[in-house]
Amino acid sequence: MKLTHWLAGMACALTVTGMAGAAQADAIKDAVANEKRTEKYTxxxxxxxxxxxxxxxxxxPDMTVVEIWPGGGWYTEILSPLLAEDGKLYAAHFPKDSDVGYFKRSRDKFEKWLADEKDTHGHIVLTEFAPGKDSEVAPAGSADAVLTFRNVHNWMRGDNEAAAFKSFYKALKPGGVLGVVEHRAKPGTDRDAMKTSGYMTQDYVVELATKAGFVLEEASEVNANPKDTAVHPKGVWTLPPSLALGEEDKEKYQAIGESDRMTLRFRKPKS
Structure with a gap:
């Protein structure tokens, strides 16, 4: 009898978990499909x-999420409606006082977008992230998830990649998730090549996170591109959307598509 009760309980738990997972997936799909997204982004x-x-x-949808360096808001347009009702979104953008022209222009444009779309995105909390400096992307221990998309190579170019992961660890709650998408170099690629190409080895990114205290929970191939050799005249910027060579071999690079990317989920230990 006891075994029957246990099995019934397990079946019920699995059903509830499955329903929750389906609801999560539906909420994400709805956010991706929202009509406010910019056409060139979709x-x-x-x-x-x-x-x-x-x-x-x-x-x-009920999480506190930090998006690191949202740039023009590609993922922000999805995360914002997803978290609007029950969650919280921190957009940790470039430093407001940056003397880097691109950083300043991008930050100013993002601020204007938030102001113009206040009715839709007014709940977003704008913070900043300066790798290597003590910038607070969110209050310490407050975030359920920190997400970064194709940014780690930028921090490496300033030799600040290790400091970046420490900042993310600080912002996360125990048990929180660090999600990383990054251009993927071939195993064994050296540091200088990673700096100049924009591609990083998966082993090195895992090493950075592990040294900061994270545990690699799972890797996904959802953003893999087997057509990409990761060896191009202008590094990753040779490929779309940058197409750094202009019209030269444009069709060739368009046929390859965007870069091969690692997609890694790390966890901050609960204790």
Whole structure:
């Protein structure tokens, strides 16, 4: 009799878990499909797989999420409606006082977008992230998830990649998720090549996270691109959307598509 009760309880628990997972997936799909998304952004869904990626990162509508360096808001347009009702979204953008022209222009444009779309995105909390400095992307221990998309190579170019992961660890709750998408170099690629190409080895990214205290929970191939050799004249910027060579071999690089990318889910230990 006891075994029967236990089995019934397990079946019930699995049913509830399955329902919760289905609800999460539906909420993410609805956010991806929202009509407020910029058209040129939606055209890149075929390469970035936002629904599958966010589901893999286990993002739920009631979470507190930090998006690192949101740039023009590609993922923000999805995360914002997903978290608007029951969650919280911190957009940790470039430093406001940055003397880097691109950083300043991007931050100013993002602020204007938030102001213009206040009715839709007014709940977003704008913070900043300066790797290597003591910038607070969110209050310490407050975030359920920290997400970064194709940024680690930028921090490496300033030799600040290790400090970045420490900042994320600080912001997360025990048990929180760090989700990383990054251009993937071939195993054994040296540091100088990673710096100049924009591609990083998966082993090195895992090493960075592990040294910061994280545990690699799972890797996904959802953003893999087997057509990409990761060896190009202008590094990753040779490929779309940058197409750094302009018209030279444009069709060739368009046929390859966007870069081969690692997609990694790390966990901050509970104790």
């Amino acid at each position: 055209q890149r869904d075929q390469y970035r797989h936002p629904a599958e990626t966010l589901e893999f990162f286990q993002v739920k």
